[in-house]
Amino acid sequence: MLNSYLTQIRMNLLLTLRNRVALFFSYIFPLIFFGFAGMGGGGGNGQQVVGIVLGLGVLGGGLFGVGMRAVQDREQNILRRFKVAPIGPGEIIVSGMVTALALQLPNIIFMVALAHRFLGAPWPTQPISLLVFVSLGLLSFASLGGIIAALVNSMQEGMLLTQLFYFPLLFLGGITFPIVGFPLWLQTVAQFIPSTYFSSGLQPILRGKETIFDNLPAAGALALTALLGTLLAAKLFRWEKEEKLRPAAKFWLLAVLGPFFVLGAWQMHAKTNIAKAKVLGRDVQRSRTALIRDARLFLGDGTVIDQGSVLIKDGKIAEIYMGPAPDAKSLRADAIEAAGKTLLPGLIDVHVHLGTPGLPITDPQFYQNPDGNFDRELAAYLFSGVTAVKSAGDQPDMVSKHRATNASGERLGAELFADDPSSTTVVDGIEHGAMRGNVPAPGATYDPMLAAVEGMQAYAEGKTDLLDRSLVQQVMPRQWFAQAKSSITSAPRQATAPFRLDLAKQNLAEAYRAGVTLVTGTDSGDPLVVHGPAVHRELQLWVEAGIPPAAALQGATYNTARLLRADQRIGLIRKGYDANLLLVDGNPLQDISATERISTVFFKGERVDRSELFDQK
Amino acid sequence: MEPVIQVSGLHKAYGDFEAVRGIDFDVSEGEVFGLLGPNGAGKTTTVEILEGLRARSQGQVKVLGFDPEVSKNSLKDRIGVCLQATNMPDKLRVHEALEWFAAFYSRRADCNKLLQRLQLWEKRNDFYSKLSGGQKQRVALALALVNEPNLVFLDEPTTGLDPQVRLEIHSLIEELKAAKRTILLTTHYIEEAERLCDRVAIIDQGKIVAMGSPRELQERIFGQSRIEVVTALPMPAELPVFEAVVKHSLSDDRKTLVVESTRPARTLPDLIKWIDQKGLELEDIHLKRPTLEDVFIELTGKKLRD
Numbered sequence: 001m002l003n004s005y006l007t008q009i010r011m012n013l014l015l016t017l018r019n020r021v022a023l024f025f026s027y028i029f030p031l032i033f034f035g036f037a038g039m040g041g042g043g044g045n046g047q048q049v050v051g052i053v054l055g056l057g058v059l060g061g062g063l064f065g066v067g068m069r070a071v072q073d074r075e076q077n078i079l080r081r082f083k084v085a086p087i088g089p090g091e092i093i094v095s096g097m098v099t100a101l102a103l104q105l106p107n108i109i110f111m112v113a114l115a116h117r118f119l120g121a122p123w124p125t126q127p128i129s130l131l132v133f134v135s136l137g138l139l140s141f142a143s144l145g146g147i148i149a150a151l152v153n154s155m156q157e158g159m160l161l162t163q164l165f166y167f168p169l170l171f172l173g174g175i176t177f178p179i180v181g182f183p184l185w186l187q188t189v190a191q192f193i194p195s196t197y198f199s200s201g202l203q204p205i206l207r208g209k210e211t212i213f214d215n216l217p218a219a220g221a222l223a224l225t226a227l228l229g230t231l232l233a234a235k236l237f238r239w240e241k242e243e244k245l246r247p248a249a250k251f252w253l254l255a256v257l258g259p260f261f262v263l264g265a266w267q268m269h270a271k272t273n274i275a276k277a278k279v280l281g282r283d284v285q286r287s288r289t290a291l292i293r294d295a296r297l298f299l300g301d302g303t304v305i306d307q308g309s310v311l312i313k314d315g316k317i318a319e320i321y322m323g324p325a326p327d328a329k330s331l332r333a334d335a336i337e338a339a340g341k342t343l344l345p346g347l348i349d350v351h352v353h354l355g356t357p358g359l360p361i362t363d364p365q366f367y368q369n370p371d372g373n374f375d376r377e378l379a380a381y382l383f384s385g386v387t388a389v390k391s392a393g394d395q396p397d398m399v400s401k402h403r404a405t406n407a408s409g410e411r412l413g414a415e416l417f418a419d420d421p422s423s424t425t426v427v428d429g430i431e432h433g434a435m436r437g438n439v440p441a442p443g444a445t446y447d448p449m450l451a452a453v454e455g456m457q458a459y460a461e462g463k464t465d466l467l468d469r470s471l472v473q474q475v476m477p478r479q480w481f482a483q484a485k486s487s488i489t490s491a492p493r494q495a496t497a498p499f500r501l502d503l504a505k506q507n508l509a510e511a512y513r514a515g516v517t518l519v520t521g522t523d524s525g526d527p528l529v530v531h532g533p534a535v536h537r538e539l540q541l542w543v544e545a546g547i548p549p550a551a552a553l554q555g556a557t558y559n560t561a562r563l564l565r566a567d568q569r570i571g572l573i574r575k576g577y578d579a580n581l582l583l584v585d586g587n588p589l590q591d592i593s594a595t596e597r598i599s600t601v602f603f604k605g606e607r608v609d610r611s612e613l614f615d616q617k
Numbered sequence: 618m619e620p621v622i623q624v625s626g627l628h629k630a631y632g633d634f635e636a637v638r639g640i641d642f643d644v645s646e647g648e649v650f651g652l653l654g655p656n657g658a659g660k661t662t663t664v665e666i667l668e669g670l671r672a673r674s675q676g677q678v679k680v681l682g683f684d685p686e687v688s689k690n691s692l693k694d695r696i697g698v699c700l701q702a703t704n705m706p707d708k709l710r711v712h713e714a715l716e717w718f719a720a721f722y723s724r725r726a727d728c729n730k731l732l733q734r735l736q737l738w739e740k741r742n743d744f745y746s747k748l749s750g751g752q753k754q755r756v757a758l759a760l761a762l763v764n765e766p767n768l769v770f771l772d773e774p775t776t777g778l779d780p781q782v783r784l785e786i787h788s789l790i791e792e793l794k795a796a797k798r799t800i801l802l803t804t805h806y807i808e809e810a811e812r813l814c815d816r817v818a819i820i821d822q823g824k825i826v827a828m829g830s831p832r833e834l835q836e837r838i839f840g841q842s843r844i845e846v847v848t849a850l851p852m853p854a855e856l857p858v859f860e861a862v863v864k865h866s867l868s869d870d871r872k873t874l875v876v877e878s879t880r881p882a883r884t885l886p887d888l889i890k891w892i893d894q895k896g897l898e899l900e901d902i903h904l905k906r907p908t909l910e911d912v913f914i915e916l917t918g919k920k921l922r923d
Binding site for chain 1 (some may be wrong): 657668670689690691693694698700703704705706708709713716717718720721757760825
């Protein structure tokens with residue numbers, strides 16, 4: 001019995017290895033693809049290339065390998081001879097599937113090794129999960145191929161029907177490119193397709209982000225399809241062309257895809273896999289390699305490099321080069337020319353109120369969509385080059401929810417830190433500094449909040465010029481503009497402003513001279529303190545108060561990262577740190593307002609497409 | 618001893634078409650049994666039912682004690698089958714084909730010996746696609762013997778082969794016969810059945826029209842042989858009465874005489890003696906037995922090959 005399987009598999013392998021066409025498609029074709037995708041330059045990620053090559057191999061090898069062999073052998077009257085031997089269809093199909101597996105597994109290892117050697121991709125940290133998951137995928141596609149083989153009468157028919165399955169499985173299933181680029185309805189359709197679950201499991205397992213246990217529904221559905229498909233392929237198996245197929249048999253094909261109809265129906269409701277698709281698409285963006293060349297670098301701790309380059313890889317800062325930039329191509333990186341620009345760590349705001357808009361909005365609809373407001377405001381921060389914010393006093397459940405969707409990459413917005421009381425109490429003396437008459441003691445951390453003072457003063461005086469600032473215009477929804485303006489001008493005037501900007505500036509200058517640590521916490525969400533632009537305004541007001549630009553910028557980067565106790569990861573341009581970077585035109589060390597002239601924002605390695613931040617589905 | 622094959626009342630219908638309409642026969646151990654009939658007579662259908670490849674519509678079938686429909690794999694394990702047309706993958710080597718199939722069976726022949734016996738030893742490393750028609754047929758025979766079967770089904774084993782190759786295959790089958798294998802052979806070649814079969818069933822339109830040894834069949838149908846003599850001088854118009862002669866006819870020139878005798882061994886010397894006594898000078902003499910072809914034509918009113 002075992003001997004018969006082994007011999008069958010051995011002969012299948014021999015015959016495949018002697019078949020030039022099969023060899024080409026199994027081994028040479030993926031290699032060519034690998035060459036094109038991997039060596040073609042640019043900053044594409046090795047793991048992504050491996051994922052595509054594996055997906056192509058597994059889908060093609062599975063669908064075409066087993067089924068088409070059977071059709072060919074039947075057409076050439078070879079199977080007839082097997083029919084009179086004491087073996088059943090099950091043995092033929094199962095050994096065909098094992099053969100396909102035996103042909104593909106070395107390919108997988110080979111491709112991973114190639115990517116490691118030539119594209120610098122790390123070894124998969126979950127090799128067992130990877131092999132098991134890939135095998136399940138292959139077996140389920142192979143079983144589909146086996147059923148197709150039973151349904152068709154000729155090679156031509158077989159090729160046609162198989163391709164009819166192959167292309168949707170390939171393109172709709174997200175094997176070649178992430179389905180996140182599709183319209184939402186098509187993404188929903190994709191949730192009924194087995195390969196969608198295959199690719200949404202393969203990519204994170206390949207990256208070592210997940211194991212097979214994180215993909216149990218997908219793995220289970222693939223395994224169930226493989227099992228049902230094999231049984232059915234054996235049941236419908238035809239040894240000879242003359243054997244007739246019962247018409248009802250075709251409907252059994254639907255039964256095999258049943259697990260995916262169930263998953264798809266569930267996904268229409270749950271949408272977790274669509275969210276996962278977004279994350280996968282984000283991962284692809286974040287894993288690109290890019291070289292920002294010949295910029296002025298402000299490292300965050302006050303150090304300035306007049307000409308330097310930063311290599312971003314897998315979401316991290318991989319290398320910092322002084323002097324003229326190295327060749328991007330030899331580093332297999334996208335080149336980003338930054339001569340005349342300044343690269344800073346992403347800015348950080350440690351005091352924001354996401355529950356309020358920062359504009360006097362009267363429209364009741366605004367207040368009925370707190371989730372939308374959170375998303376929009378976190379997007380506005382990222383738009384403005386502010387890559388991390390700490391919420392103060394927002395609803396904890398809202399904060400943790402949005403913190404999670406941003407952290408996973410499902411949504412694109414500034415990293416959100418929760419208002420952790422323990423982190424604020426250990427830092428001495430952080431206060432709404434502008435509101436106090438006296439200056440904090442040396443060694444204390446001081447948040448001057450000048451922009452908030454300015455905003456509240458302007459509001460009290462009915463002035464709207466803060467709304468006309470360019471960055472504010474860019475992040476503020478059009479429909480709110482007139483509303484906010486009329487609301488400010490029609491508000492009752494107060495006799496005296498509650499806070500005084502001139503006094504606050506004096507306090508800041510004194511504090512700076514006394515050696516306190518300055519941090520940017522804007523209190524955004526207060527009237528005319530707009531989420532995002534307020535950080536830039538804050539820095540400008542600091543410089544007006546006499547703070548050197550370098551010290552101001554350090555207050556918005558390294559100092560705030562330390563306050564958040566995240567300075568081992570953000571707040572500096574340093575090797576190994578998160579690639580959260582702000583590239584601006586000009587030199588903010590001479591003219592602080594240059595921070596508003598944003599060229600590019602990098603967030604976790606991704607070049608953020610700022611124009612789409614506010615249109616996220 | 619129980620027959621190796623027992624068939625009674627076998628029917629097989631494909632939809633409205635009845636391919637086999639009530640067949641009965643037994644095959645005993647060591648016997649070479651032939652199913653002789655034209656294309657479409659129901660030979661292959663019958664054989665495939667016996668091999669377990671097709672379900673029957675009606676009737677009783679036992680092969681090696683198994684019902685082929687029930688114990689398919691046990692039966693397949695013990696029989697050898699040479700199909701009407703066998704094909705193997707192009708890029709399969711001859712010895713690999715044998716090893717492959719040998720792996721399916723519980724009893725295995727020595728593949729090397731089998732290759733030698735079937736004169737395939739020189740070709741053992743050749744790809745199947747490179748073989749000649751005769752070599753391919755020998756591979757098919759080798760595959761049928763790979764499990765040392767006691768019962769071998771040979772379905773038209775020489776159809777489409779040239780006469781030389783056909784003779785080679787015949788001698789191989791004779792070797793099997795000598796080795797006391799039971800063989801069920803289907804053929805539409807008269808010579809093949811006459812030469813190889815112990816018994817023959819003539820099958821036409823799904824029915825057995827006659828069954829017996831080739832000799833018995835000939836005798837049962839005609840019961841006589843035909844003797845033809847040609848003399849130099851005309852024979853007398855009035856012939857003496859010879860023993861066992863049923864019928865005679867004389868040509869117009871009275872030089873050619875044809876007699877039909879139930880005992881040619883008796884009639885032949887009588888005739889020669891009479892010609893000698895009369896001084897007619899014997900010029901030529903033929904003894905002609907009726908062939909299975911004659912039998913077939915007599916029984917079915919048509920020729921085996923159209």
